[in-house]
Amino acid sequence: MSKAPLFERIAIIGIGLIGSSLAHATRVNGLAGHIAGHDADADIRERAAALGLVDSMHADIADAVANADLVIAATPVGACGDVARAISDHLAPGTIVTDVGSVKGAVIEAMAPHMPDGVHLVPGHPVAGTEHSGPEAGFAELFRDRFSILTPPAGANEEAVARLAEFWRAMGSDVEIMDAEHHDRVLAITSHLPHLIAFTIVETASELETELEAKSRDDDVVTTREVIKYSAGGFRDFTRIAASDPTMWRDVFLLNKDAVLEMLGRFTEDLTAMQRAIRHDDGDALFELFTRTRNVRRGVIEAGQAGRFQYTENGD
C-alpha cells in the first residue's frame, strides 16, 4: 500500500520554467493527488495542457485554487499581488500559499494583506533555474541539489512551514529558513547583481554595431558579428545569463531596488579601483586581487554548487 501524497491538490499559478518544473517534479515524486494549473495567458494554458503537465487546466484562477491545500504562485514577482487578490475569496482554511520569486520582502508585502484567516502564507524561493522560459522548458530535476529558501513571516504556522519544507525536500532540494530581508540582501549579491552586470555588458557589446552604422567603414570599429564570433573568450557566458526572462528580471530589479542599488554601489567602487590600478600600471594590486578571487571558486566547487555539468571551456 503506497503512502498518501503530501498534498491532496496542488494549484500551480503560472506555467513557465518554474511552474512546469514543479508540475514535473510533483508528479515524478508522487507529491499530490491532483495537480491543477492556471496561467493568465491562453496560449500558455493550451501549450501546457498539450504537454499534459497538469491534471486539470483552468482559465479561471478561482477554479484552479478551489479545494487546493497548496497553492504556488509561480509568476513573475510583480504579479504576486494580483494573484493573491484574485484567489483570496476562494481559498479553503488551512491552505498553504507560497511563491517561488527571487524577491521576498515585496512578495510578502503584496500577498499578505489578501490572505484570509486560517490560510498560511509561507513565501519560498528555489535558487535554481535556467536561461530558458515557458512550459516546454521545465524538467523534474531542476530543484535537485539546489537550495530552496523559505521566508515565513513572524508568527507563521509551524506545521505549514514544515509541510512546505518537506515538499521541497521531496523534490531533492536542501531547505533553508531565513527572514525575507536577509534573503533579499543575499540574493542581491549572489544573483541580482550578476544578472544586472551580464545584461549590461551584453548591451555594451551590442551598441558597437550601431556605431558601425553611424560611422564610416574606414574606422576601426568592432561589430556585433565579431563580438559573437569571438565570444568564446569569456563573453558568451554573460550572454547566457543575459538571455533570462525579461519580465521576471524587470520585476526583480524594481522590487529589490534598495538591496540591488547597495550591492551595485559596492561593485562600482571596486570597479573604479580596478580601473585606477590598470591606468596606473599597478600590476601587484591586480595580481593580488586575481589570486584572492581564484580561491572563491574553490569554495564554490567544494560547496557542490559549481553546476551539474562540468563546463570545462572558458577562453582567454
Next chain:
Amino acid sequence: MSKAPLFERIAIIGIGLIGSSLAHATRVNGLAGHIAGHDADADIRERAAALGLVDSMHADIADAVANADLVIAATPVGACGDVARAISDHLAPGTIVTDVGSVKGAVIEAMAPHMPDGVHLVPGHPVAGTEHSGPEAGFAELFRDRFSILTPPAGANEEAVARLAEFWRAMGSDVEIMDAEHHDRVLAITSHLPHLIAFTIVETASELETELEAKSRDDDVVTTREVIKYSAGGFRDFTRIAASDPTMWRDVFLLNKDAVLEMLGRFTEDLTAMQRAIRHDDGDALFELFTRTRNVRRGVIEAGQAGRFQYTENGD
C-alpha cells in the same frame, strides 16, 4: 606511406594550459617530427616531463629552440619580450616564431626587435582556454572548433603565415587573419572586459565577510559562506571566469590598457544608465533592454560558440 609532418621540430616555450594543450594536439595530429619544451620554472619542467608531454625537455631555452622550424611562446604575454631576447641568437633562418597571447600589439612591440633577418614572426591567439592552469590542464581538443587569430605584421612572409595557419587548422581551429590593433579591440570587449568584471564582482562579494568580522553579529550582514552557498543564482558563473590564471590576466590588462579602459568606460556608462532606470522605477526601459540582450544569446548559439557541453543550469 605517411605524409611528412608539417614541422620537423616544434619548440614550445612555457608549458601551462596552452603549452601542454599544444603538445597534446601536435602529437595527436602528427604535426611535428620532434616536440621540444622549455619552461622557466624547474618544477613545471619536471611535471611536464613526467607527463611525457614533449620529446625533449630543456632547462636552457637556447637548447629548446635550436634547429626548431616553429617556436611557440606560450607564456603570459608580459614574458614574450624576454623570450624573444633569449632565443634571438639561437634561431635558424626560416624559423617561424609565434605566440598564443590574448594581446597582440604589445607582443609584436616586444618581440619584433629581437627577430634576426630571415626569421618570421607571426603572432597568434587561439581564442580558447579553460579556468585551469598548469601542464596537467592541457588536452588535445582545446582548440577544436575555436577561432585562432593570426596577426602578421605588415610585410610578413606569406608562406610562413600560410604554414602556421595550416598548423592551427590541423588542430581543428578556424583561422582568421586581422591586424594586431583590431584584434586587441575585439578581445577587449569579448574577453578582457568580461574577465575584468568577473574578477571585480567576486572581489565585491568576498569583501562582505570582512565586514562581518568588523561589525557585530547583530547586523544584517551577508557572509562569503552564504554567497558561496547560494551561488547557483548566477554568481557561480563569474567565479569560474575569475579563477583564471592571475599572471596571465595581470599582463593582459596592463598590455591592452587603452582598449580595456575604453571598453570599461562604455560599460560604466551603460551601468550608470541601468542604475538610473532602477532608481527611477523605469520598468519599460529595463524590459526593453533585457529583450534586446536576449537576442544576442541567440546569435552566439547560432554561431556555434555556446560551448561544447550544454550547460543548462543558471538560476534566478
